[in-house]
Structure formats: C-alpha cells, structure tokens
Amino acid sequence: MAVLAVLVGLAVLAAFAGLHWYVWRRLVRDTTAGPGFARRAGTVLFVAAPLLMFAALVAERAGAPFLLQRVLAWPGFLWLALALYLLLAVLVGELARPLVRRWAERTPSEDPVSEAPAPAEPASVEAAPSDPAPSDPAPSRRLFVSRVVGGAAAAAAVGTVGYGTYGVLRGPQVKRVTVPLAKLPRGAHGFRIAVVSDIHLGPILGRGFTQRVVDTINATQPDLIAVVGDLVDGSVEDLGPAAAPLAGLRARHGAYFVTGNHEYFSGAEQWVDHVRELGLRPLRNARAELPWFDLAGVDDVAGEDEGKGPDFARALGDRDRSRASVLLAHQPVVIHDAVEHGVDLQLSGHTHGGQLWPGNLVADLANPTLAGLERYGDTQLYVTRGAGAWGPPVRVGAPSDITVVELASRQA
Template sequence: MVAVFVVLAVLAAVAAFHHYAWRRLVRDTTVGPGWPRRAGTAVFVAGPVLMVGALVAERAGAPFLLQRIVAWPGFLWMAFALYLLFALLVGEVVRPLLRRFFGPERLPLPEPVARTARREAGAGPVATTTTVLAPPSPGPTRRLVLARTVGAAATVAAAGVVAGGTYGVLRGPAVKRITVPLARLPRAAHGFRIAVVSDIHLGPVLGRGFAERVVDTINSTQPDLIAVVGDLVDGSVPDLAPAVAPLARLRSRHGTYFVTGNHEYYSGADPWVEHVREIGMHPLENARVEMGAFDLAGVNDISGKSYGEGPDYGKALGDRDRSRAAVLLAHQPVMIHEAVKHGVDLQLSGHTHGGQLWPGNFVAAAANPTVAGLDRYGDTQLYVSRGAGAWGPPVRVGAPSDITVVELASKRA
C-alpha cells in the first residue's frame, strides 16, 4: 500500500511539473488557440507519456522491440524535463529583473500606413485622393515578449545540457588510473593492475556498439585482471546476448571476474551468471580465488536476498588466511561495513554512477557511504567507480563515466 501511495505521489508531481512547464512555454508564449499552441500541448502530453512508458516497459518485461522504441525518446525526455525544471526556476528568479529592460507594457506600434481612396463627384467622374490612416495592429505585449525570451532560453539551456551529457555517454568511458597501497600485499604483487568496470547497463538504449567501445577501452589498458562489479545488463539473456557478445574479447593476464549487481536480479541473475561464464568470465558467487600474492573474493549483491541468493561473507572470506591481502568485489558501497568486519584490504564497487545526473550526487551521497573515488574505513579501503554506462537516460551531467585501472602497491616494495 505504501508503494502505491509513493507511485501516485510521484505521478502527481510529474503531472504538476508538466502543467507548470506547459503554462510557461506554451500558454504564455502563444496567442489564441492556433497551431503553435496545439503543437506545444501535444509535445507536453507525449513527453511524459513516453517517459512513463519507457519505465513501465522495462520493469514489466515488455517485448524488447517495444522497449527499444520507447526507451530513447522516453528516457531523453526524463533528463530534458529535469533540466528544463531547473532552467524555468532560474527564469522565475530573473523574470522580475528583465521586466525593466522591455520598456512599456505594450511595445511601440508601427507607423500609420497611408492608403489612397477615390470618390466620384457631380455628373462626371472627378478623381480625388485622400490619405486615410489605416489602424495598425496592436503590438506584442511586454509580457508576451518576456515569456518568449525566458522560455526560449530555458529550452535551449536544458537541451544543451542533455545533448552534452548524451555525447559524454555515447563516446564511451574514459580511463582513470589510481594507485592503492596495501599493507599486506607482498613485494611480488607490487604494480598489479586491476581494470574495474561497473554499471555498463546494456539494454534497450546501450547495445552492442557501446559494449564494443567498452571492451576496446579495457583491452587498451593491458590489465593483469579485469573486475566487472555488477549491473552489466538491463534485460534478459535472449534479448541481450548479442549486445553482450563483445565482452568475450576481454583480455588480461589473469582473466575477467564478475559479481552480480541489483539489476542482474531484476533481469534474471541465474541465467546471466551462466551466460557470462559461457563467454569467458569467472563469476564469483560468494567465492574466493587465490591470485598468488593475494586473495580475490566476490559476493552477491544485497538485492539477491529477495531471491534467496544474497551475500555470504562467511563463505567468501571466513576461512581465509588473514595474513594475506584480500581484494573484495561487491557491487554496492554499503557493503563496506561487512568487508571491514572480515578484514578486507580493498573493496571494489560501483552502483552509484557518481550520481549520473546532477544534483543526483547529493541523493547518492544520502544512500551510500562513498559516492565515487577512494575512501578508507578503518583498515579497509573502498574504491567506487562511477560506472561505464548509464541507467535510464543515456545522459551524464557532472559525473563522467569511467573505467578505472587500480594499481596495487606494496608497502614493502
């Protein structure tokens, strides 16, 4: 019941915003019920319908073709609506300041137009001309010009932000490099490089072409090991197997290791674990492997608890030799507290997207101990990647995507 009220509240808020935006951008900028007003109204009806349709189609498991049809316009509208709201609110602040620059209430009218009139006099036609001043049409009001100016500026600003954020996602993630010293790492493992990639989110928006760019970027770093820390997909194996296929080309000295994220459970975690194994990855389902100089462990995402497949730290870490360094793959940063209890040296995570759409970073900070980057909790360090892809809108603002090469450093070197 609570969930129903939350959904209704969100839908009411979405409807209220779109009505406000329609008033400012359509009603206040048009004169009468002509085609411009009808066209603008159609846009502000179709946009939110496509947005809700994209969300519902993905979560309800609609036919994949339908998901792809509604995803691009629906999710782009979601991002555009967010920044349009911010731009319109800024417009409300500057509107009173701009009024003084638009002169009188009604702008100056055009000069009177001279017309020639002919009249007849007496028995014969006598041509005479007189000048008649044709009444000019009323000029646009200051309010109309101001509304059009502010509305145009808000629309261009929102569209520009979304266009730039979309380009940032589609061109692929940048490579970020950090060095992490580990007290228990032996000298033999000094300089060991782990390519960390999270939140690729292959689905109805980001497909095979995007996966190829991610693979090429990872392989270009020539890592010793590749860690895929969850949220690889948004959809089923039959729908997305062709999109995921390029990941079979991932290359590193010690292979590619994978742990589940929350979106794997939304999409069917068991089939995906089997599929990534088929294309050459090594799933770590509450498991641990010895990399020679250190232990590499992985735990299921906490969302798996609802499916009876949650994280089991005891199984992954309980019987290990604590004199050895341990690196843990865990999708969500909130799992750091269990990592600390189990003496992990470094946890590698994703999930947050760095907020993805500013000011989403503040929301992410309220739900996660670390939003992005390297942090320390007791004797355990946590590194959180912003992720390679994007969920929902293929847009990032203030949170550029990344693939991080984590170089382990021995304090004994």
C-alpha cells in the first residue's frame, strides 16, 4: 500500500512538472529570441514559484511558525491559482495559434526594401554562386505569433486571478433567499438567519477580513446567526487575534457555531472553547429549542477520526417532530441523515461553490448540492458558497457570499 502511494505521488509530481514545462515552453522559450535575460528570468519564475507553492502547503499542514506561513502563503498560493489559469489560457491559445499564424502570413511586410520591385536583369546574366539566398522570414514570424498568443494568454490568466483575488479581499456580498417551511408557525414568518461558512482565517485572511464579515452580517440585522464551519486554518494561539471581531456579532437570538473539517486540522476542541468565549454558542450534536422551531447542530464528519463525528440521534432523536427544525451541518453530504431524522431545512457550506472554475465540476460530483437551495424529499438543503477562500485567496465563477435565509410560514 505504501509503495502504491509513493508511485501515485511520483506520477502526480511528474504530471505537475510536465505541465509546468509545457507552459514554460509556450510562454518563455517560444517567446524569447535566445538565452538572454528574459528567458533566464522566466525560467527562474517557473522553477521558484512551484517550490514556494509546495512550501506553503507543507508549512500550513505541518504547523510551521506562523510568520513563515504568512511569508510563504501569498506567493505560494497565488501561484497555485495562476498556474491553473496560465495552463488553461495556453491551451486555448493553441486553438487560436493557427488563426494568428494565417493573419501574420497575410500581413504585408513593412520593409520598404523588400516591397520595392527588383530591377530587371538581362536574361543572359545568371546569379553568381556567391550571391546570398533570399532571407527566410519564417523564424521571425514564428516568434511574432508566439509572442502574440503567449502575451494574450498571460494577460488573460493574470487578469482572471487579479479579479478573483479582489473579489475575495473586498469581502463577501449578501445574498437573500426565502425558504417556506410547512411546520413554521405564523409568528416566525420572516425570521432571518444569517448563514456564514468557510471564512478560513489563516496566513492570508486575518483580523481585517473578519471585521468585514462581522460588519456585513450585522448590517443585515438578522434574528439569528449561524456559523457553519471552516472558520479557521490554524491554531487558537496563531489566529485568536484574527477571530476576535466575532465577539461583535449581534442578533436577537444569538450566534451559533458548528465545526467544519478544517477545525479538525486546527485543534477543534480549543476552537470550540474559544468561540464560546467570543459569545457564540457551539452546537455539538445538540439542539436549541427556540420558541418557533428547533435549531440543531452536528459535528463535522471529519471528527469521526477522533470519535466525535455527527450524532443525529443525540441532536434530533427525541424531539417533537410536529415542530419545524433547522439543522446546521458543515458538509452537504449528511443530507440523507437529515432526511431520515425529519429535518425541514439543512444549512451547509464546505463546497465554496467550486471556488476556482472549472473546480466546480469536480465539487459538483463530490456533493449532493454545490450551491443554492434544493429539495430532498421533505427536507430542503441550502448550501452557501462561503465567505472566504482556502489556499489561493482567489475565486473565479463562485463569488463569496453571506446568505440571509428568510423563513416563510405557509400559515401566514
């Protein structure tokens, strides 16, 4: 088994290196006339950036000193996103290359000497063997085509990553969804739950980002706040100051928290204690009976490795099923357990909506719902795209959000 894992790892590394070589060839080697400064600088970039990327990933997982994580995170994780879109842009460029080549071939030369008609020579005079052959414009044309296609590919990739980074750093936008619940009493019609997930505080997103999230939530004036996991990527010691603004969350019926899978990489028990100190109420396979409906929460499935995964029987087993129920669960995959236990609405995150297109295609296969509201039998599932980002602070095709879920009573 260990040998197989090593072989798979080597194959992945070989594929990764091969793709980087291909992109380097198209964007660096094919666009430079010779081994000058530009080619050397491009080569250094394509060697150093992947090494920084691996170093950033290893530093985060290994719990390296937080300052080192911060130094490596920006260049390393940004390269992860940039390399993806450079590859996609270069592949699209391969389709455009023949068109650019034809356009270049049809463009008349701007050299006045070559355009001027050659003087007629007597038919009896033969060209001397020492006369130079006409110059071949093909090499310069190939360089021109490579520069046009490569430049466009690089600009598209950098622009995509730049805009995706801006979308994350400016903070999540508010999304509003109305969810009718058959068992909800008339008195709870219009009850608003602010749902936030996947904030991912860490080496990149820190205290300032948390404050933007808190300000955005409070501005919606919710009745209740649900933080549905993946709050952090790091220890309480490193990220406690970054999480401090959460103490400013305000809602009439309080703020609740359930663990996500990343909490179990970061010291879940310590974080549960810390968010409690900040004024949030953890729901660990537990239930709060509000006047109009039951609010339950389960631990993330990642906790099963520590013997602390979701326990639906404990959270929901003895409740009055004539009452409406809302379940907080980080991962959408537990929806079938929610259906079995008669949950009316499950609120989840985890997917990031795919975060980086075309990652949404993979995430859609791994989750019952990628984002938005869907129905499973008598249970509705809402999945938010999340407020932050994991790894690259970049989102493409999956904008971050904080969702205000407004419950609607069918008796109203």
